[in-house]
Amino acid sequence: MEPAPASLPARPSSRFEREAREAGYVWVAGVDEVGRGCLFGPVVAGAVVLDPDRAIRGLNDSKTLDPASREALAERIRERAVACATASVDAGWIDRINIYQAARVAMEQALAKLSVTADFVLTDAMRLKVAIPHRPLIKGDARCRSIAAASILAKVERDAWMSRWAEVYPEYNLASNKGYCTPDHLEALERHGPTPAHRLSFAPVAAVAGFSAALPAEARLDAQMSLFAAGGGDV
Known part of the structure; x- marks a missing residue:
């Protein structure tokens, strides 16, 4: 390069x-x-x-x-x-x-x-x-x-x-923050938890989901399935 x-x-x-x-x-x-x-x-x-x-x-x-x-x-x-x-x-x-x-x-x-x-x-x-x-x-x-x-x-x-996603999940202010790591987005994550469209491999999301972003991919996916099955995220 x-x-x-x-x-x-x-x-x-x-x-x-x-x-x-x-x-x-x-x-x-x-x-x-x-x-x-x-x-x-x-x-x-x-x-x-x-x-x-x-x-x-x-x-x-x-x-x-x-x-x-x-x-x-x-x-x-x-x-x-x-x-x-x-x-x-x-x-x-x-x-x-x-x-x-x-x-x-x-x-x-x-x-x-x-x-x-x-x-x-x-x-x-x-x-x-x-x-x-x-x-x-x-x-x-x-x-x-x-x-x-x-x-x-x-x-x-x-x-x-x-x-379009902002209409589904208005509490995350996606129309404004576009999904980036802004204070209002982090506050919404703390209050409501992650949705199925959040990136659980990113540390700020993993932290509120209750597991480490350093987990192997398969372990994160298992945790994600358990999280949403238990109603821990907005589906």
Whole structure:
């Protein structure tokens, strides 16, 4: 992996896609994920092949954009990209295989769902288990336009999921905290316990569930089944 840049550009560029095309690649995909640090819900990945002849103004790391800008850009990406897709891995699988592996699987699944077969992939600092040449970039969502586009699609998709889950579990304030480890989320966990969509392998959730996040995956799953069977979580 390349070393981290000394400073980040004001906006991501098309440099990395251009270098790949100059090397002979045609379908250059950017891939990124969101939700890795959340306590609740899935990790979601996006994959995007941008059209170099159809500009999308305003692309940037999804974390720097307000919700309205992200949603408008997501619509433009869907309209103007050669191909785009999203994929997710839910909390149960995160607990089984760990969050790093789950994020990687989501990225690989998003890549596989593209309507064209990417022949080169740009990722945000993660190596994938795919038989496709790829280039991990540290801070890729701030440096590379197609990775930024992927991060926007993934963020919009995940936020939509959180809005829907907020109707099921209003006490956790998911529409606002998006499942992240915020004071209001931790307070709700202490008061109500975890739901089936919480990540029991994450220490703050495991603590209120009454077992260690360091337990092996199978032991955590057994504990989870016992917890919800006993009514200890909101089902």
